Amino acid sequence: MSTGRRVIKNQSLTVLLRRLSPSRHASAAAAAAASAAPATAGDGGRSGHHGEDHCLRSLAASQTASDALLAFRSLDPSLRRTPLCNDLLRSLLRSGEPGHRAEALALLRHMLRPDSTCRPDRITCSILFSNLSKRSQPVEDESLHFVVQMAVMGIFRSDAFRFTELVNKLCYGGGTARAWDFVRAVKDAGGAIETPVCNALLAGLARDREFQKMNLLFSEMKDMGVRPNVVTFGILINHLVKSRRVDEALQVLDVMTRPDSEVSPDTVTFNTIIDGLCKVGRPDDAMALLDRMSIRHGCSANTVTYNSLIDGLCKAGEMDMAHELVARMEREGVPPSVVTLNTLVSGMCRHGRLGSALDFFRQKRHTWADVRGNAVTYSTLISAFLHSNNVGKAMDLFDEMVSEGHSPDSVVYFTLISGLSQVGRLEDACSVASSMKKNGFQLDTKSYNILISGFCKKKKLDKACEVLREMQEAGLRPDVFTYNTLIAASCKAGDFPTVGQLLNKMVDDGCKPSVVTYGTLIHGYCKAGNLDEASKIFQNMDAAGVPPNTVIYNSLIDSLCKDRKIDIAISLMDEMQKKGVPPDVITYNAMLKGLRDRNMSDEAFQLMDRMRQEGCNPDYVTMDILTEWLSAIGEMERLRRFVNGKGVDISQK
Structure with missing residues (x-):
């Protein structure tokens, strides 16, 4: 380029910079103006190039990304260099303005072109x-592809820390498959893969x-020249343990503890x-393994x-050994935690040693200065004493x-409400519920269901x-358990108008009746002698796509037999x-009673064989x-054969 043409280009750049905020860009404009001076014959025009590059690099580094991008676009493409592009790229990626990330990707796309001068x-x-x-930044597939392309070019920078952070970011964001593909692509392209990345x-x-x-x-880590460390083995062991493949985890531990092993297990490995x-x-x-870790390793x-x-x-159930271990823990100076306390208290309560659990808690509150118990400790003890009435x-x-x-937290309140309801102290349970609400806690559906169930058991439907x-x-919307509880209580009370209202409300609330709902209704109507209504509900089950179970068939068969409709009962059993x-x-007992009442002995013998x-x-x-x-009708021989597992229906022999 001639000196005159370079002067014109640099003068246009000066005008552009002045058009931006003059006060902010005075120094950059002055630098651009200074670089507009013709190069002396002695430097061959190099000083002009240097001044222009210096101007734009300073601008890209010190001013906003938008201004830097505008100035960059005004520069002759032949004068753009890699350091300048890097400064602009850094500025665009740091910017939070919309569109700048797309500009950064476009710049990278241009830099990676085979004919690019930068x-x-x-x-x-x-x-x-x-x-x-960075956690806040999106990870486009194109960006990952750019990194792979740079690895192919041999300019992949082996920054294990950043690489590891990126892989973690992809994995925790639900993109483990992308992380897998990316790491393998970098490896195949010749990029260095280090141990933290693999971990x-x-x-x-x-x-x-x-x-x-x-x-x-x-298995590929060795081929890649990546040496597993204790973290690598820890991840593998943790995976095996969580998969309940503990023996395989022990085999990995044996490999780590061999004399020729380069990686020794640590306390975390043994703990896992x-x-x-x-x-x-x-x-x-x-x-x-506890003795092995301390004595041998x-x-x-x-x-x-x-x-x-x-x-x-x-x-x-080895409570004595657990207490011996606590004593060993104290002798070795290992500090107990509230988890230690709660584990022992819970174990003793689970095995019915409530008094010992409370005594242990009282004692350790004084001897373990830093462990005073917490809401979990009290919740465990409260629940145990409630269950023991x-x-x-x-x-x-x-x-x-x-x-x-x-x-008290929501768990403690729920424990009290549940326990008091189970022992019939419903007024106390309601009082606890009120206290819970006063303290800013909201009762959940489960808590309300426990209270509703308690009052239903007490026959206090109101x-x-x-x-x-x-x-x-x-x-809160009632769930299927809520409605089933109220429907069952109303059926037992014989209040079928309320049953119908509850069923309609249940459907209106979008709560689909379950097999328990239908079973409760059928059993209730059967007990009330209303076989017609029970049969209608049974038919509705099929239309609703809810298959009946053995309990529902038993209710209908028993009622049909009592109503001396034995033929229908037999057809239901065939169904x-x-x-x-x-x-x-x-089922068989209900049928046998019905057959006995009708003195249908031949059918009873067939049923006995079917039962066997x-x-x-x-x-x-x-x-x-x-x-x-059978003793009344002289058929005790058949009963003996039935008891001995032999056929009793002679007509089928």
């Missing part, structure tokens, strides 16, 4: 990587249960396997180690909890309906067989029915 370098790759690894991808694959890919990546052994009911093996057990072991022993002690503990400064109204006023609904001993063939064992009711009836 090809990307390692700094370009680093800028893009740094931006992609991040392994963890993502484990969360998504992509076990085949985990095994493949683990110990916890896994406890969860699969192998506390003895877990205890053996010099790994000190910590609070997490002991908590896992104590929990495993408590669940196995010691309501007074439960309420004393609740008062103590509040006085100790432990604010109170149950009051709770229902309160529930709806609180903005059960066709629909694959297995009859039980209650289907493997349904008679109970004491069956034997009472048959003994009384």
